[in-house]
Amino acid sequence: VKSYEQTYLDLGQKNFGTYTCPECQMSYVQGTLADDTLHTNFHRLTLEGIKYHSYQDEITLETIPEINGRVVLLVYNETRFFEKLKIKNTIEWVNLELGAVEMTEEKLKMSKAYFYVANKYDIVGFALAVRIEKAYRVIDSSSENAQNESRKVSKLQIGNDNDGSGIFCSTKPLRAACGISRLWVKRDYRRKKIATKLLDSVRKNFIYGCELKPDEVAFSQPSGDGKAFASQYTGT
Template identity: 30%
Template sequence: MGVKSRSSIRSKSAGEKRGRLVQSRLCIGPLKTSLTKCCECEMTYSPSALNDASAHKVYHDMHLKGRKWSNSWGIEVTSGRESVMLTPPSSSKSGSMFGPDERIVMIRAGSVPEVKATIEIMDIVNDELNAPHDENEFWSLPGGQGKAFVYVKDNRAVGVVTVEVLEPSRGRWMVYESKSIIEHVKPTFLLGISRIWVCRTERHKNIATRLVEAARENTIYGRSIDKRQIAWSQPTESGGKLASSYNGTSHKSGKILIPCYI
């Protein structure tokens, strides 16, 4: 009995396999993933990446509906269905009414859970406003010269405002139409609105105005700050509309001036 050579065996095997050749690809570098931008929350992410999809779900939920909020977080500065803040005689009483599951709370700088939850909201705010993420110290640290107030509805934080007590030199006027700063005039303002935000599904419900009112009534203990002493941190388009209606002033030139600070 003869023994077949190894070469003849390889030739036969190769011939049998020729009918089912499989093409291989050599991939160099990381795989490319397609990115998409959510039309509602405007987050850019990769749906095929598990971590990205999970992060988008959390971000999307907070952006549209607000953050889930514990009943033990914050000091309530509203009473029942009605705000404890003063209502100008000329304004409608209904503007200060709160629903049974609505309230405004003041964040305690010494409470780690409250501060952590609020900073998570501020990350959403700063992303949307294209603003710096490192401007929380004035309200988040004990002894800071500022406060944060959160609007809670149905156990979710749906709005937030952060305010700081201002040094006299920081005040300016901004021309509403052009968003230009008048540098040679330096008015004195007491309280600065650093950030103000309401989640997408709760906008146009007077929540932002209620937050500003809560801030001016409760930032300095025992003192109500006049509207004319409140300034804005160079507001965006939507923030400018709020500022102009809240405490904007008409100049003799016909322009609307907004109190702001730098």
């Protein structure tokens, strides 16, 4: 997904004016194929939304019966094609709305995706959390010092790390152990604490056995809305 600016530069158009669609709010250059296509897709996805379909490996973290909804966690896994696709589709769509650049495959592999689903199928909120490695002192599980370093060690569970090679962190995580690289709530669902609920789920479930404090979550390049939310959420 390219940013709008890139599209415009690529085409080298000279006579243009930006147009803001009253229905989906997207600003784009009318009459250029790339922008029109971008808008058509964005418009449809905005009005129809992205549908969530259940997958075998999803983890339901919470159910919200009032809205026939739930919070679902998906761990990026290269081999599970559909999961990858769904995460990628959602990310691409959210990128479009945020004007953010595409994420690298390496970063995606270290990420966990949290979906807030309403009405059984509608994705109305999405958070992508990525491990910030430097925020943790990593203790080799085979090391005898591991037990001495901290009384209780918890396994740092990131991605599809099932190979048994232990990565441990102390029970006292350093600040900002988790980075939020994408956060998005559907327009008509905003200011209903959906982002708050998503972030609460991230804090509780990002690292198995360690519940992160609000100020241990870092936000990457927050937007205006994002800044307002982040400062309220982290209490900074």
